[in-house]
Every structure is written in structure tokens, then in C-alpha cells.
Amino acid sequence: MSGASAARAAERLYARIGGLGSAARRRAFLTKHRGLARKEAVARLSDLASEKVWVDPRQSLAVAEFAELVARKLRDDEALAHGLRAKGNALRFLDDHRAAIAHHSEAARLFGRAGLPTEVGRTLSTSIQPLILLGEYAQAEQAAARAREIFERERNDLRLARLDLNVGNIYHRQDRFDEALRYYEQAYQRLLALRDVEGIAVALGNMAMCLITLNHFQRARDTHRRAKEWSEAHGLPKLVALADYNIAYLDFFRGQYGRAIEALKRTRAACEAIGDRYLAALCRLDLAEVYLELNLSPEAAEMAAESHDAFQALGNRYEAAKAVGFQAIAHGQQGKVLRALELLARARARFASEHNAVWPALLDLYQALLLFAAGRLFEARRGAAAALDAFPPAAASKAILCRLLLARIALRLGDVAEARAACGRAAESLAFLDLPALRFQMHAVKGQIEQAAGEHAAAFEAFRAALACLESLRSSLRGEELKIAFLKNKLEVHEHLVDLSLRRGGPGAAEAAFGYAEQAKSRVLQELILRGAAPVRESAAGKSDLVRRVGELREELNWYYHRIEAEQMAAEEHTAERVERLQAEVSAHEKELLRALRELPDADRGERELLTPVTLPLEEIRRALPAGATLVEYFTVGGRLLAFLLTRERLEVVPVGLLARVQHVLRLLQFQLGWGRPGARGAGGGPEQPLLEATRAHLGELYQALVAPLRGHLDAAHLVIVPHGPLHYVPFHALFDGERHLIDSVAVSYAPSASVYALCERRRPRASGASLVLAVPDPLNPAIAEEARAVAARLPGAELFVGEEASADVLRTRGPRSRFVHVAAHGVFRGDNPMFSGVRLGGSYLTLYDLYALSLPADLVSLSACVTGRSVVAAGDELLGLARGLFRAGAASLLLTLWEVPDQSTAAFMTAFFDGYFKTQNAATAYRDAVLATREDYPHPVHWAPFVLSGKVLRT
Numbered sequence: 001m002s003g004a005s006a007a008r009a010a011e012r013l014y015a016r017i018g019g020l021g022s023a024a025r026r027r028a029f030l031t032k033h034r035g036l037a038r039k040e041a042v043a044r045l046s047d048l049a050s051e052k053v054w055v056d057p058r059q060s061l062a063v064a065e066f067a068e069l070v071a072r073k074l075r076d077d078e079a080l081a082h083g084l085r086a087k088g089n090a091l092r093f094l095d096d097h098r099a100a101i102a103h104h105s106e107a108a109r110l111f112g113r114a115g116l117p118t119e120v121g122r123t124l125s126t127s128i129q130p131l132i133l134l135g136e137y138a139q140a141e142q143a144a145a146r147a148r149e150i151f152e153r154e155r156n157d158l159r160l161a162r163l164d165l166n167v168g169n170i171y172h173r174q175d176r177f178d179e180a181l182r183y184y185e186q187a188y189q190r191l192l193a194l195r196d197v198e199g200i201a202v203a204l205g206n207m208a209m210c211l212i213t214l215n216h217f218q219r220a221r222d223t224h225r226r227a228k229e230w231s232e233a234h235g236l237p238k239l240v241a242l243a244d245y246n247i248a249y250l251d252f253f254r255g256q257y258g259r260a261i262e263a264l265k266r267t268r269a270a271c272e273a274i275g276d277r278y279l280a281a282l283c284r285l286d287l288a289e290v291y292l293e294l295n296l297s298p299e300a301a302e303m304a305a306e307s308h309d310a311f312q313a314l315g316n317r318y319e320a321a322k323a324v325g326f327q328a329i330a331h332g333q334q335g336k337v338l339r340a341l342e343l344l345a346r347a348r349a350r351f352a353s354e355h356n357a358v359w360p361a362l363l364d365l366y367q368a369l370l371l372f373a374a375g376r377l378f379e380a381r382r383g384a385a386a387a388l389d390a391f392p393p394a395a396a397s398k399a400i401l402c403r404l405l406l407a408r409i410a411l412r413l414g415d416v417a418e419a420r421a422a423c424g425r426a427a428e429s430l431a432f433l434d435l436p437a438l439r440f441q442m443h444a445v446k447g448q449i450e451q452a453a454g455e456h457a458a459a460f461e462a463f464r465a466a467l468a469c470l471e472s473l474r475s476s477l478r479g480e481e482l483k484i485a486f487l488k489n490k491l492e493v494h495e496h497l498v499d500l501s502l503r504r505g506g507p508g509a510a511e512a513a514f515g516y517a518e519q520a521k522s523r524v525l526q527e528l529i530l531r532g533a534a535p536v537r538e539s540a541a542g543k544s545d546l547v548r549r550v551g552e553l554r555e556e557l558n559w560y561y562h563r564i565e566a567e568q569m570a571a572e573e574h575t576a577e578r579v580e581r582l583q584a585e586v587s588a589h590e591k592e593l594l595r596a597l598r599e600l601p602d603a604d605r606g607e608r609e610l611l612t613p614v615t616l617p618l619e620e621i622r623r624a625l626p627a628g629a630t631l632v633e634y635f636t637v638g639g640r641l642l643a644f645l646l647t648r649e650r651l652e653v654v655p656v657g658l659l660a661r662v663q664h665v666l667r668l669l670q671f672q673l674g675w676g677r678p679g680a681r682g683a684g685g686g687p688e689q690p691l692l693e694a695t696r697a698h699l700g701e702l703y704q705a706l707v708a709p710l711r712g713h714l715d716a717a718h719l720v721i722v723p724h725g726p727l728h729y730v731p732f733h734a735l736f737d738g739e740r741h742l743i744d745s746v747a748v749s750y751a752p753s754a755s756v757y758a759l760c761e762r763r764r765p766r767a768s769g770a771s772l773v774l775a776v777p778d779p780l781n782p783a784i785a786e787e788a789r790a791v792a793a794r795l796p797g798a799e800l801f802v803g804e805e806a807s808a809d810v811l812r813t814r815g816p817r818s819r820f821v822h823v824a825a826h827g828v829f830r831g832d833n834p835m836f837s838g839v840r841l842g843g844s845y846l847t848l849y850d851l852y853a854l855s856l857p858a859d860l861v862s863l864s865a866c867v868t869g870r871s872v873v874a875a876g877d878e879l880l881g882l883a884r885g886l887f888r889a890g891a892a893s894l895l896l897t898l899w900e901v902p903d904q905s906t907a908a909f910m911t912a913f914f915d916g917y918f919k920t921q922n923a924a925t926a927y928r929d930a931v932l933a934t935r936e937d938y939p940h941p942v943h944w945a946p947f948v949l950s951g952k953v954l955r956t
Contacts, residue, residue: 014048017066018059026066030073042067042079049086053093057238057275061090078119081110085123088130093238095277095314097130104130121150121159128166132173133278133316140170161190165202172210181210201231201239205246212250220250238279241270245279249286257290264290281310285319288326292333301330321350325363332370340370358398361390365402372409381409400426400438404445411449419449432580440469444493451496460500466493467519494520495637502642502653510651511618514644514754517635518616521724521753553592616755622648624761626924626954630716633754634706634724641706641724645713646754654710662705663726669698670729673899673942692940696736699941703735707742718747718924718953722754731898733931734945743931747924750950756887760951763892766859769819771795774806776825776840784824787864787907791822794914804842808850811841815889816855822910824864827882827897839863839882851885859952860923861886862895862913864906883950893923893951905943909934924953 013033020026030036045067052060068083088103104127111119124147131140144167151159168183188203204227211220228243248263268283284307291300308323328343344367351359368383388402407422423446430442447462470493494516501513625631631646634656641656672695706727719742721732733748734741742748751757773795775788785802792798796819801810806825815821826840839846863882886894895913897906912933916926927949934944 014045014063017045017048017063018052018056020062020066021058023065023069026062026069030066030069037070037073039074039076039079042071042074042076042082045070046082046086049090053089057090057093061087061094064090077110078114078116081107081114081116081119081123084110085119085126089126092126092130094275097133097315100130101127101134101136117150118154118156118159121147121154121156121163124150125159125163125166129169132169135318137170137174140166144170157190158194158196161187161194161196162199164190165199165206168206168210172206177210177214181207181214184210197230197234198236198239201227201234201236204230205239205242208243209246209249212246217250221247224250237270237274238276241267241274241276241279244270245283248283252286252290257294261287261290277310278314278316281307281314281316281319284310285323285326288323288330292326292329295333297330297333301327301334304330317350317353321347321359324350325359325366328363329366332366332373335373337370337374341367344370358391361387362398364390365398365405368402368405372405372412377409377412381406384409396429397438400429400442403429404438404441407445407449411445411452416449416453419445420453423449436469436472440466443469447493447496451500456500456503460497460504463493463496463500467497467516491520495635498635498642499637510644510653513653514618514633514646514651517633517642517644518753518755520635521633521722521755616758618646618651621754621758622646624758625720626718628716629718629720630714631720631722631751631754631757632710632714633722634727636724643710645710647716652713654713656709657705659725662702662730665698665701665705666726666730669695669702672698695941699731699734699736699741700738702730703737703742706730706732707735708737714746716746718749720757720953721748721750722752722757723750729898731941731945731948733928733948734941743928747922747928748949749924749927749953750948752883752887752950757951760887760892761954763857763890763952766819766857769817770797770799770814771820771822772811772814772818773798773800773822774811774825774841775800775802775823776806776842777803778826778840781826781903783903783907784864787903787910788822788824790907790911791824791862791914794911794918795820795822801842807842808844808846811846811856812854816857818856819859821856821858821861821891822864823862824906824910827863851882851889854885854889856886857890858892860893860895860917861891862910864897864901864910887951891951893949893953895923895927895947895949898946898948899942901946902938902943905934905938908937909944909947922954923949 013036017026017029020029045063049060049064049067052063064083064086068080068087071079071083074080084103085107088100088107091097091103092100104123108120108123108127111117111123124143127143128140131137131143144163147163148160148167151163164183164187168180168187171177171180171183184203184207188200188207191199191203204223208220208223208227211217211223224243224247228240228247231237231239231243244263244267248260248267251257251263252260264283264287268280268287271277271280271283284303288300288303288307291297291303304323304326308320308327311317311320311323324343324347328340328347331343332340344363348360348363351363364383364387368380368387371377371380371383384402384405388399388406391399391402403422403426407419407426410416410419410422423442426442427446430438443462443466447459447466450456450459450462497516498513501509501516621631625646625648627648629647631644633644633646635642635644636659639659641659641662643654643656645652645654672691719732723730723732732750733743736742751760771792773788773792775784777784788800788802792800798820799814801807806823811821811823823839823841863886883894883896909930913926913930916929917923920926927947931944931947938944
């Protein structure tokens with residue numbers, strides 16, 4: 001056999017070794033191929049293991065263990081050292097860092113005994129990364145110094161470049177980013193000249209991470225992309241995953257939370273597929289941090305627990321301690337105080353053992369916040385004071401949090417002077433920083449202090465400043481779930497502003513209070529409706545340069561805000577100097593953003609609307625009201641209910657009563673309706689009469705609590721009810737004054753907010769178009785098909801689909817061109833996860849998520865399925881239910897149900913409604929007439945009260 005043929009045969013053998021997954025198989029293979037028992041084979045196998053380590057660490061480990069087996073058979077120190085180093089490298093990539101260090105140490109000793117200084121240096125350099133990950137920084141620096149001495153003496157550029165990467169990692173792990181970047185750039189230039197594929201990819205990724213922390217985010221993004229493209233082009237999946245992780249991290253720091261979450265999930269899955277357990281755990285840890293920032297506590301707790309278990313198994317103490325801290329914060333957000341305190345103590349002990357100066361104090365602060373929330377004020381004060389004393393000067397933002405907490409504690413204890421002093425000291429520190437989240441808290445605390453002191457004017461200005469910060473923070477979020485979660489426990493500011501506006505009195509007081517109330521209601525839904533009317537083009541090619549620049553500026557500002565806050569945790573000196581540079585950049589970017597927003601042309605109005613608050617002006621809401629209509633908008637201030645009464649001519653504010661009383665009666669009503677459903681089938685009398693009387697009694701109590709205080713102010717033929725909080729579950733039209741229900745006196749319709757009502761009224765009726773009727777009968781609701789046929793007979797150009805033919809595809813294809821859409825089917829309300837509430841169509845359920853992908857620009861959408869009008873009232877008075885998705889899809893008005901309705905009374909109501917609708921062209925009048933007609937045959941409210949009309953009422 002020629003030399004070339006022998007070499008090819010050997011390579012084929014080597015290629016098979018990576019698949020030998022057990023020691024027994026490797027021994028058998030060596031017995032069969034005794035020609036591999038050569039020193040040269042060990043050297044080649046060691047190189048092969050290094051080549052495979054970035055592609056498949058498990059194959060790399062199998063090859064390295066075979067090399068070790070051969071070397072031990074040869075009893076050759078040099079060969080054994082090669083095999084041990086290769087095995088250490090593979091173990092490091094498999095996250096077994098202690099075993100990796102042990103193998104590297106033995107390999108270096110054997111290379112030294114063999115008189116091979118170059119190999120000693122290589123091995124020392126390779127040992128640096130596992131030492132870093134285990135927190136052994138001093139040992140890592142010693143290894144780097146010994147290796148550099150060897151490589152410089154030998155003038156080995158490749159080894160010096162690789163060493164520079166590892167030294168950069170030491171500094172990066174210690175937050176010494178300027179030094180780290182210098183080493184990474186030095187390594188990159190050397191590696192580029194040497195065309196070292198793997199080293200170039202690593203250098204690019206590391207450079208980008210340093211650029212992130214040094215605020216050069218455009219360079220960081222470009223460098224990350226270069227790293228990913230290079231790694232993809234050269235078949236390095238672990239480095240592709242690392243680049244994706246780093247890009248997600250960049251998105252998080254820039255405030256692009258939704259994008260970061262999706263990227264982290266994708267990267268985690270990719271890491272799990274290629275066996276990178278450490279990076280997969282980091283993805284989980286970062287997801288936990290994002291979820292915490294957005295108040296998604298259960299998700300944060302789950303991710304933190306998963307990452308903790310992974311880091312524990314890998315021996316990463318710092319990361320595991322951080323995961324425990326995140327778990328504690330998540331449990332605290334959920335009100336699980338004892339569990340949170342237990343976890344905080346555990347995390348603190350772990351950080352102390354790591355000699356970390358900042359995290360123990362930070363955890364003390366979190367513990368003080370928990371104790372404050374639990375009412376343990378003196379313990380909270382001691383903890384906050386201890387944390388304040390322990391924070392180093394660089395952790396300025398955390399010191400500010402301590403002072404604000406101390407101010408809140410003092411205020412709760414009645415010491416207004418001390419509260420004002422602590423808040424003032426926090427404000428002094430914030431004067432040099434641009435941290436909107438902390439500014440929001442500072443202004444909100446200041447407002448509470450001034451309000452407690454009776455300084456209403458000062459309190460009003462403080463709460464206004466807090467609201468401005470809140471709007472800035474909120475506008476950076478992508479995705480409605482994130483915006484809703486973020487607003488959790490932050491909307492008290494609106495309540496204070498409503499209260500103070502009314503206390504101030506004078507001209508415009510009611511208008512100001514109404515505006516603040518509107519800003520607290522269904523803001524995200526308003527944005528969804530605007531997107532439906534003027535969708536934002538996603539492709540950059542479809543946007544003007546100015547619109548693209550506005551988006552870039554907003555992202556860059558979020559980046560700077562996050563970087564300033566992160567600087568407070570940095571260990572490096574001269575932090576104040578860096579913060580000053582960041583402040584200058586923030587100021588320049590804010591000015592440019594304001595200028596760009598002012599210069600946006602009318603053609604980009606849709607984009608501009610989505611960048612600014614969408615609450616409509618009072619006059620625009622007034623113009624949307626029909627003549628003779630009054631909009632009644634309820635709002636809660638400190639547990640007290642107010643009602644704003646708005647007509648085309650006037651606006652009044654009327655105190656109503658206590659919310660707690662309404663909630664109690666509402667629970668009794670809901671319980672009574674549960675009893676009423678099974679027996680309330682006939683026309684009344686007999687044993688059903690007591691059920692009817694009991695239900696009317698509760699409806700009467702709600703009338704006295706919610707409507708009676710307003711009767712002297714109401715002179716209208718039509719009421720548009722805008723509930724708040726739990727009032728969204730009240731059937732206002734059914735409230736009973738002892739003789740009549742409210743709907744006997746006036747027409748009634750509903751809206752999530754006054755602005756949503758006006759936006760629906762903007763939608764012009766369609767001059768033409770068919771109607772679409774879908775019906776899915778089942779054994780429990782046999783009259784559904786009959787109802788659908790009756791409704792179809794009344795709708796213009798109706799297309800009727802029944803059973804399996806009434807599919808989501810039919811709705812998707814025919815819905816966009818239909819003037820009226822009616823669905824008669826079984827509905828499901830998911831209180832545990834309202835985004836999955838839905839209606840059963842032919843072959844599938846249509847959920848709220850599905851509705852977001854549909855276009856239904858109909859004049860009216862009616863769903864006679866059960867509980868289609870139920871919603872979960874989330875933070876910001878956001879209604880999470882099918883109504884949300886239908887408004888988003890383009891519907892002008894909706895006819896839905898609050899609870900399960902017998903199918904016979906449903907059919908009667910729907911046919912009566914559509915008969916009246918086409919006679920009057922007034923949905924509210926048709927709705928009232930249909931309620932009264934249905935009640936004639938089915939007196940119990942369970943039959944006629946669940947139907948609610950929401951949105952546009954006149955076909956104008």
C-alpha cells in the first residue's frame with residue numbers, strides 16, 4: 001500500500017472512533033486495529049478531538065479518550081499528555097470544568113517532564129477558561145503569565161493570539177471591559193492574519209460583548225452578526241448559538257424585551273440540541289431576568305429554578321447563586337414572602353462565599369422590600385439601612401432604591417419630615433443619572449409624601465412627572481402581554497392624579513381627571529385597534545428614512561438607559577466618568593428623537609400614532625357620541641368609585657360609593673345566577689319565582705350602589721357604560737330599581753374605554769358585502785342550527801356554513817369581505833389563561849390568539865356561543881377575552897354573552913335583534929327591543945341579561 005493510500009485508510013479509521021461511545025468498544029477497536037498503537041496516531045487523534053470540539057463535544061471526548069487509551073498502552077508521557085489535554089478540552093465543552101482542570105494540570109506536568117515548553121504553554125492557556133468559570137481568577141492569571149512567557153520567548157504568534165483571547169476572558173468576567181476589549185482586538189488581528197477559523201469566530205463574539213458593555217451598540221450588533229455569519233459559513237454550531245445568545249442579550253439591554261425573549265428561547269433550544277448545557281442555562285437565567293423586569297413572576301420563578309439546577313450540576317457557583325436570587329424575587333412578587341425570604345438568605349450566603357461585594361447588599365435590599373410589603377416596617381427599615389451602608393459608591397442606583405424605600409417606610413410610620421429628607425437625598429443622586437425607572441419611583445414617592453403633608457399642588461406635579469416617566473418606559477415594550485405585565489402595580493399614579501385634579505377644582509378639573517382616568521384604561525387595546533386601522537409596515541423598505549431613524553433612536557435610548565443602570569453595578573473604577581459620557585449621549589439622542597417626531601410627515605401618521613399616547617382628546621370622544629346619549633365611565637380611586645358622565649355638551653363627576661360593597665354583591669349575584677340557570681326555563685311562577693326574586697334582589701342592590709347615585713344627573717335615551725375593574729362583570733342593563741330594570745328606561749351599550757368607543761365609531765359602515773353565518777351544533781345545544789338558519793334569513797347576502805363546514809378557514813377567507821358575521825357555537829372561557837378562550841368551530845377552536853391573525857372589518861360581529869363576552873381584567877384595566885381579539889381584527893361593534901345561555905332563549909334573542917337592527921339601523925335600540933321581547937317569554941335574567949352590545953351603535 002502506498003503512503004498516500006495508508007494515510008487515507010488511517011483517516012477512515014480515525015473518523016470511526018468518534019462513534020465509539022464506551023470504553024469497552026474502544027478497547028475492542030484498538031485490539032482489532034493494533035496498527036493504531038503508535039505515538040503518531042495519538043498526536044493525530046488529539047488534533048482530531050480539537051477539530052471536533054466545536055462541532056460535537058461528545059465525539060471529541062470519545063476521540064480524546066481513545067487517544068488516552070493508546071498513550072497509556074504505549075507508556076509514553078508526551079503521548080499521554082496530548083491525550084489528556086484533548087480530553088480536558090472536551091470535558092470543558094461538556095461543562096465538566098473541574099475534571100477539565102484536573103486533566104489540563106496533569107497534561108502540563110507531563111509536557112514539562114518531557115521537555116516540551118510550547119506544549120506546556122498551550123495547556124496552561126487552555127486551562128484558563130474552566131478556571132474562570134469556576135471563579136479561580138488568581139490561578140487563571142498565573143497560568144496566563146507562565147504561558148505568555150513561553151510563547152513570547154518562542155515568538156509563537158498563533159499561541160499568543162489564543163492566549164490573548166483567554167486573558168481577555170479573565171478581564172471580561174471581572175467587568176474590566178476596556179482591558180478585555182484591548183486583548184480581544186489584539187487577538188483578532190493576529191488570528192485574521194493567520195486565518196484561524198475558530199479563533200476568529202471567538203474573537204468577534206468576545207469583542208461584541210465588550211462593545212455592548214462599553215455602549216458601542218451599533219458596532220456590537222454588527223460584530224455579533226459578523227461572528228454569526230463567520231461561524232455559520234465554517235460549520236461551528238456552538239459559536240452560532242453563542243452569537244445568537246449575545247444578540248438576544250443586546251436586545252434585552254436595548255429594551256426590546258419581546259424580541260429578546262423569542263431569541264433566548266430559540267437559542268436555548270439550539271444549545272440543548274448541540275449539548276451546550278452552560279449556554280442553555282444562561283438563556284434560562286436571562287429569561288428569568290427579563291420576566292422579572294416585566295412582572296411575569298411565575299415564568300421568572302420557573303426559569304430561575306431550571307437555570308439554578310443546571311448551574312448546580314455544572315459547578316457554576318456565581319450563576320447558581322444569581323438564579324436563587326431571581327427565584328426569591330419572583331416568589332416575592334407573587335406574595336410568597338416566607339419562601340422568598342428563605343431563598344434570599346440562601347442566595348446571600350452563596351454570594352458571600354464568592355467574595356462578591358455588591359450582590360449580598362442587593363439581596364438585603366430585596367429582603368427589605370419584601371418585609372415592607374408584608375407590613376414588617378421596623379425590620380424593613382433595618383434591612384434597607386444595612387444595604388445602604390454596604391453598597392459601594394459605584395452602585396449608585398441601588399443606593400437610590402434604598403433611600404426611596406426608607407422614605408416609604410418613614411411615610412408609613414407617619415414621619416413625613418424623615419420621608420421627605422430620604423426622598424430628597426435620592427433625588428440629589430438621580431440628578432446626575434438618567435434612569436427612567438428610578439425617576440418614576442422617586443416622583444411617585446415624592447407625590448405620596450406631599451399628598452400626606454397636604455401639599456396638593458406639589459403632589460400633583462410629582463405625580464405628573466411620574467406619569468411622564470411611566471409613559472417613556474412603557475412605550476419601549478414590544479408585545480401586549482409585556483406591556484400589560486409591566487403596568488402591574490404602577491397605575492396608582494393615575495388614581496392619585498384623578499383625585500388631585502378633582503381636589504384642585506376650578507375650570508378644567510373634571511376634564512383633567514377624565515383624561516387621567518382614560519390613560520389608565522385599555523391602552524394596549526387602543527393601540528391594537530390603531531394597528532388594525534393603520535398597520536405598521538415591518539419591512540424597512542416600506543418605511544421612510546425618518547421613520548426608521550425614529551425607531552433606531554428609541555432603541556438606542558433604551559440601550560443607554562439600561563447601560564447607565566448597569567454601570568451602578570460595575571466593579572471597575574471611574575464609573576462616574578463613564579456615566580457622565582453616557583448622560584451626554586442620552587441628552588443628544590433625546591433631542592434628536594423629539595426633532596424627528598416633530599418632522600414626521602402625514603404619510604407616516606400611523607407610525608407616529610404608535611409612538612405617542614393614544615388616548616383621544618375629549619372633544620373627539622364627544623363628537624363620537626350619538627345625540628341624546630350619555631357616556632358613564634366608572635373609575636376607582638383608593639377603593640372609592642367615581643363616575644364621569646359625558647355628553648356632547650357637558651362633563652360631570654359624581655361620587656358613587658365603595659368598590660368593596662359592589663364586589664360583595666356581585667359575588668352573590670353570580671352565585672345566584674348559577675342556581676338560576678338550570679331551573680329558569682319557563683315563563684315564571686311556581687318554584688322558579690323564588691329564584692327570580694332572589695336574583696332581582698341582588699340586581700337591586702347593585703342598582704342602588706352603581707346607578708341610583710347618578711339618577712339625578714342622567715337625562716338620556718342611551719347610556720354607554722364604561723366599567724372599571726370588576727364592574728366589567730356587571731350586567732348594568734339588568735340592574736333593578738324595585739320596579740323596572742335599567743334597560744326598561746334607556747338603551748344601554750358598553751365600551752372598554754371612552755377612547756375605544758370613539759375609535760369604533762370612526763369605523764365607517766360598509767356599503768356592500770355579504771354576511772357570514774357559522775353554526776356548530778352539539779347534543780347539548782341542538783337549537784344552534786335552527787338559530788343560525790333564522791339569523792341567516794335576516795342578513796343580507798348571507799352564506800351559511802354548518803357543522804364541519806363552519807371552519808376557521810371559512811372565517812379566515814370570507815370574514816374580511818363580510819359586513820356581518822354571526823357565529824353560533826359552543827364557547828369556552830379560560831380564566832386561567834384568557835388568551836386561549838375560544839369558540840368551537842368545525843374541526844378546531846378559534847382562540848384569542850387566532851383572532852389576532854384575522855381580518856374581520858365587519859359592521860357587527862355576533863357570537864351567540866356561551867361566555868364569549870367574559871374577560872379577565874388585567875393590569876391597566878385591559879380586558880383579555882374574545883372581545884379584545886374581535887376589536888383588533890377590525891369589528892366596529894360586538895354582540896357577546898357574559899355567561900352560559902340556554903339555546904332556545906338565545907335563538908329568540910338573536911332573531912329579534914336582527915329584525916330590529918335592519919329596521920332602525922341603530923344597534924342599541926335593536927338590542928333593547930330584543931332584550932324586552934326575550935324577557936316576555938323568558939323572565940329570568942339568566943336568559944336575557946347576559947347579552948352585551950359593545951362598540952359602535954349607529955350605522956353612520
